[in-house]
Amino acid sequence: MSRFFRSTSDTESETDSSDNESFYDEVSSEEEESDVEVEEEEQQTSKKSRFLKGGDSDSDLDSDDEGGRKRQVKSQKDKRLDDMHSAAKAIENGRKNNDWTLILSEFDKLSTSISKATTGFDKIAFPKFYIKTLVELDELIQETAQKDKASKKKVNPANGKAMNATKLKVKKISKQYENMIEEYKKDPEEFMKEDEESVESEPASPAKTERAAPVTTTTAAAGGDDGFTAVGKGGRAAEIDDRPILVRLREVLESRGKKNTDRDEQANTLELLYSKSQSPFQKISVLLALIASRFDLTIGSTSHMDVKTWKSVEKEVNLILSIMESTPSFIVCENAEDLDNDDKDVVPAAGEVVKLRGSIVGYVERLDDEFMKSLQATDPHTPDYIDRLRDEPSLYALLVRAQAYFERNSLNDSISRVIVRRLDHLYYKPEQVIRSIEKVAKDMLPSGLESKLIVAVEPSQLIHELCAYLYKQNTSMLRTRAMLCHIFHFALHNQFHKARDMLLMSHLQESIHQADVSTQILYNRAVVQIGLSAFRQGLIKESHACLQEIQGTGRAKELLAQGIQQNRYGQQQPSPELEQLERQRQLPFHMHINLELLECVFLTCSMLLEIPGQAQAGPNNKKFISRPFRRLLDFNERQAFAGPPENTRDHIMSAAKALASGEWERARDYILAIKVWDLLPDTESIKTMLVRKIQEEGLRTYLFTYASYYSTLGVSQLSSMFDLPSQTIASIVAKLIWNEELAASLDQVSQCIVLHQVELSRLQELALQFSEKAANLVDQNERLATPPNRNENQKVAQN
Numbered sequence: 001m002s003r004f005f006r007s008t009s010d011t012e013s014e015t016d017s018s019d020n021e022s023f024y025d026e027v028s029s030e031e032e033e034s035d036v037e038v039e040e041e042e043q044q045t046s047k048k049s050r051f052l053k054g055g056d057s058d059s060d061l062d063s064d065d066e067g068g069r070k071r072q073v074k075s076q077k078d079k080r081l082d083d084m085h086s087a088a089k090a091i092e093n094g095r096k097n098n099d100w101t102l103i104l105s106e107f108d109k110l111s112t113s114i115s116k117a118t119t120g121f122d123k124i125a126f127p128k129f130y131i132k133t134l135v136e137l138d139e140l141i142q143e144t145a146q147k148d149k150a151s152k153k154k155v156n157p158a159n160g161k162a163m164n165a166t167k168l169k170v171k172k173i174s175k176q177y178e179n180m181i182e183e184y185k186k187d188p189e190e191f192m193k194e195d196e197e198s199v200e201s202e203p204a205s206p207a208k209t210e211r212a213a214p215v216t217t218t219t220a221a222a223g224g225d226d227g228f229t230a231v232g233k234g235g236r237a238a239e240i241d242d243r244p245i246l247v248r249l250r251e252v253l254e255s256r257g258k259k260n261t262d263r264d265e266q267a268n269t270l271e272l273l274y275s276k277s278q279s280p281f282q283k284i285s286v287l288l289a290l291i292a293s294r295f296d297l298t299i300g301s302t303s304h305m306d307v308k309t310w311k312s313v314e315k316e317v318n319l320i321l322s323i324m325e326s327t328p329s330f331i332v333c334e335n336a337e338d339l340d341n342d343d344k345d346v347v348p349a350a351g352e353v354v355k356l357r358g359s360i361v362g363y364v365e366r367l368d369d370e371f372m373k374s375l376q377a378t379d380p381h382t383p384d385y386i387d388r389l390r391d392e393p394s395l396y397a398l399l400v401r402a403q404a405y406f407e408r409n410s411l412n413d414s415i416s417r418v419i420v421r422r423l424d425h426l427y428y429k430p431e432q433v434i435r436s437i438e439k440v441a442k443d444m445l446p447s448g449l450e451s452k453l454i455v456a457v458e459p460s461q462l463i464h465e466l467c468a469y470l471y472k473q474n475t476s477m478l479r480t481r482a483m484l485c486h487i488f489h490f491a492l493h494n495q496f497h498k499a500r501d502m503l504l505m506s507h508l509q510e511s512i513h514q515a516d517v518s519t520q521i522l523y524n525r526a527v528v529q530i531g532l533s534a535f536r537q538g539l540i541k542e543s544h545a546c547l548q549e550i551q552g553t554g555r556a557k558e559l560l561a562q563g564i565q566q567n568r569y570g571q572q573q574p575s576p577e578l579e580q581l582e583r584q585r586q587l588p589f590h591m592h593i594n595l596e597l598l599e600c601v602f603l604t605c606s607m608l609l610e611i612p613g614q615a616q617a618g619p620n621n622k623k624f625i626s627r628p629f630r631r632l633l634d635f636n637e638r639q640a641f642a643g644p645p646e647n648t649r650d651h652i653m654s655a656a657k658a659l660a661s662g663e664w665e666r667a668r669d670y671i672l673a674i675k676v677w678d679l680l681p682d683t684e685s686i687k688t689m690l691v692r693k694i695q696e697e698g699l700r701t702y703l704f705t706y707a708s709y710y711s712t713l714g715v716s717q718l719s720s721m722f723d724l725p726s727q728t729i730a731s732i733v734a735k736l737i738w739n740e741e742l743a744a745s746l747d748q749v750s751q752c753i754v755l756h757q758v759e760l761s762r763l764q765e766l767a768l769q770f771s772e773k774a775a776n777l778v779d780q781n782e783r784l785a786t787p788p789n790r791n792e793n794q795k796v797a798q799n
Helices: 003-017 023-045 076-097 100-117 129-151 157-174 178-186 188-200 206-222 245-255 263-276 280-296 307-326 360-377 383-389 392-408 412-424 431-444 459-471 476-492 496-506 508-514 517-536 540-551 576-584 595-617 627-637 648-660 664-672 675-679 683-709 715-722 726-738 762-785
Strands: 330-333 354-357 712-714 744-747 752-755
Touching (some): 076 100, 076 129, 129 188, 280 307, 280 330, 307 360, 360 383, 360 412, 392 412, 476 517, 595 683, 664 683, 712 715, 715 726
Antiparallel strands (some): 744 752
């Protein structure tokens, strides 16, 4: 009878015959008796369990219907051992037949099986027959090579190729087990005898082994200082055995990129390796692998590195630089050769320099790119964006530190790449911000760390030295970007003429359409900033000419990489790949140029040029200066109901209509009511300049409109109408007369303007029409002959 039924029946009988007072005593005695019975039955069944190899069973399911043979259920460990032994036997057969193709395939299987069986939680003892196979294969390779060399027979190409591959693999794997190979060569019989004894001494019950394994793991985990252990993504603890650090590091590097490799676990393992590293060579080697493994955590071009991982990488790059600053014997560079140190530590001699393969500048650039990606993916109207932006000074300090390291080791290519990154963080900032970020970065750097190439302190001089260094480089892309950053910085600080002259002398407008997309975006930003600089200085015509290039296309948001233009009805939908590329080009919010301010400046300049020009040409003339402004003005005039202005465009259109009718005070009030002007520095001086321009253009509009209705106009009368000094009125009228825009003469004695009524003859009218048509023909011909370097080069999405 089964122990389950017996224990139940005993319990029931004893419980029925007991009193309530002795209930708990009887239950405790029953538990002791049942425990004794369970132990006796376990001892009996452990000998005849049908789940063990070679165990007997009374069940009819264990025998086959045909032969009555007993089925054996093998454990996973036994299966692995059988596979290894079968592979070793196949290798032995291949040795007898000189079949190196078979030997190579079976050796790969054997090596893979041993690698899997000796790692992980259910790992087994290292099978020593593998060492025997390695030694025998090495001897066979040497013997075969000598025979082939002596006989000079033609070897089968496939067989020879397999033998060479086996030779390389055996040589590589033998380095891991040098000590065991030496022990085997000293006394092969004793070595293999120890293997057999260790196999026989292993427990026969897999169940006991499985029960014992968690105890060992728990003990190891509890052996830490705090009772905790590092755990990977899958819940597996990061284990570090007693093997040398460089051997363990090579195993981690070999598993990098393979299928089913846990990247988080790799990073945790490398962190533990770094904590146990002693020499500078070990620390640098582990840190290079650790930084690369952290970059592997970010998969795909759309995702960005999380802030915690980013700060860890930044800290580790600083650690590498600090180690190499204190130990100049080691240099990390991209063109270094691989060290053949056989997984042993490297200690350079006095005066010796050891080069390690790596790319510090690549790590710094990747950190910068991930920083920009995280800003692109963060909502700029939340505190998270401000918190993320606070990490920029530490990143800039890392750029300065890397530049100093590259200067000390004469890595010129890396110096120029870092300076471009450094310039990208500075060129769009005002001088106060540049001075602040330089001060914060200097406080973060170690004392005594200074650059010999860039020694300037003042922001303008600093930008000049950074750009001047890049001007000397052979790479045209670096020179172009440096030039555009320099132009942008000059325009931002109200040096319009210097920025304009530099742009014209560089001839970038002729070749910018051949540059990459990011450089074209920088060119568009520089041109727009030049236009804003001209407007701040009151140069209306120059400002309109610069802004017309970008704002006139209607795609300023897209051309400045500040957003994606929404497709209108009927337009072709871009492919997902192009749309994704366009999103990756977008600039972070703190680098944006305010598009509403840009539109306001452009439309205001267009109004101050278009309204007097329209009054001069007459109502029937279709010639225009600004096509977008004329389109908006015509649309506004066609509105059935004209309410009060609500946005920036409405204010400017209302001011344009008031200016055209001679009411410059209303036009002034509409323009000054726009709140966007507060975004400009020195707002009051800009508003004063706008009022003066509105007065002057109002006077010109009035003269062009009403010249045919008057014979004379008093200067004092015009001065009171437009609130301008008499000298200003006289100079404006004299300029109009000189340019033959107004048929009049200025009487200095009577202080009046004598208007001449001139009627054109038929021949003169035809000559004027012919000149206008000829001018239009020349303009169209120039547009066809000139390469699309102005309006067409900004088609960023199609490039």
